Amino acid sequence: MAFGVCTSALAAQRASPLHGAYLHVDDVADSGTYYIYRYRVVNAPDSRGGLAMFSVDVSAPRGTGFATLPATGGFDHGAGYPQVDLTRFKDHVQVGPISPPNWRAILGRGATLAWYGDHGGFEGDIDSIAPGDSLSGVALRSPYLLGIRRSWGVPTFKSCCTEPRPATASREAEHPQSSEFELESWTVGPSAHPGGLNLTIIRADLQQVCGALRWIADGAVCGPLQATLARAAAAAQRGDRSAATDALRGFVDALDAQHGPGKPVNDNAYWLLKVNGEYLLTHM
Structure with a gap:
């Protein structure tokens, strides 16, 4: 299932360099205390740029909370920092990311769990997934059962955003952001089922x-x-x-x-x- 059409205003003039990206479930195993979701991330062969960041929705109904499980690899959990205003954060299912070498995970206010290359380069230009290539070793731990989840992919800065927007009367010339070219798709991930699975x-x-x-x-x-x-x-x-x-x-x-x-x-x-x-x- 490929990522969908880019919908930003800029994309109406310039299409995303990503023609398809996949957060593909390779395996789901039950450890006895939580499930381990293992993924393979694929950038389509006809993409015209690298895949620098990918993410999955892990949001949950209000009141679920912000608990996490142990992470493997670097992990920034926005709601876990002292004195943050939790009213600005969406609740999420309990989750613990597993990251491959040179990749790092982040779970921010919008309750999307994202991975990005954290070793050299600008906006993932070194640590990225090339067209036709894939990345294994991406996984997460969660006690929550499976559901259909939205996912996203973001291209490298080099592949989308080196040409600045022309200046106008109200603003200076500026480069677009890679996130303006993100593409949405669907995958499988941990999900809250209010009332229980049936x-x-x-x-x-x-x-x-x-x-x-x-x-x-x-x-x-x-x-x-x-x-x-x-x-x-x-x-x-x-x-x-x-x-x-x-x-x-x-x-x-x-x-x-x-x-x-x-x-x-x-x-x-x-x-x-x-x-x-x-x-x-x-x-x-």
């Missing part, structure tokens, strides 16, 4: 996965998966726990059968639906 949420996620996200693009696979979840929901509604469990187990088994190289269920869809489905199997 079959209604999993069915809604599957609808998005088979619809606009196209993480499962084959309708011949989506149809049976949706029908199986519908049977599970109907059984649960009439209080038939055994039938609901059997249907949900069949759903998870079908995901396993349709996931892998050359198969229609991509990694984002697989981990989202499998982990949440297995969680419900043990809590029905």
Whole structure:
């Protein structure tokens, strides 16, 4: 799933050099106390510049708080500094970033967890992801279950912003900011589910996965998966726990059968639906 169209006013005149970037879920593992989300970040081959920063939404409903887990690598947590005004911060799920060498994580007021190159160069011009290249070793820890999350990518300064805007009567010539060329997409990340995870949420996620996200693009696979979840929901509604469990187990088994190289269920869809489905199997 590529990042969407850049929507800044400047972008109406100059397109983002990023033609596609992916925060791709490679694996989600249960440590017993929290989940470990492992990602691979990919810059599309037809991009015209490096990917300098990428981020994922980790916001949560008001009242959730600002707790974190231990981080691996450099980490700046805005809400964790003494005497900050927490009313200016959005609550976030509990999270602990894991960063590869020469990359650093930051979690600021807007509850987006971002990684950026912190070793040499300006705006990621040295530590960045080149077109057609990828970065592994990016991960996070969180006790929260999976959900569909927004993500963003920002290009290097060199690839977008070395040409200044012309001066006008009201301002001097100035360079644009790399963030003006950020592109938005969707990934999987830790999410708050008020009221608890249930079959209604999993069915809604599957609808998005088979619809606009196209993480499962084959309708011949989506149809049976949706029908199986519908049977599970109907059984649960009439209080038939055994039938609901059997249907949900069949759903998870079908995901396993349709996931892998050359198969229609991509990694984002697989981990989202499998982990949440297995969680419900043990809590029905």
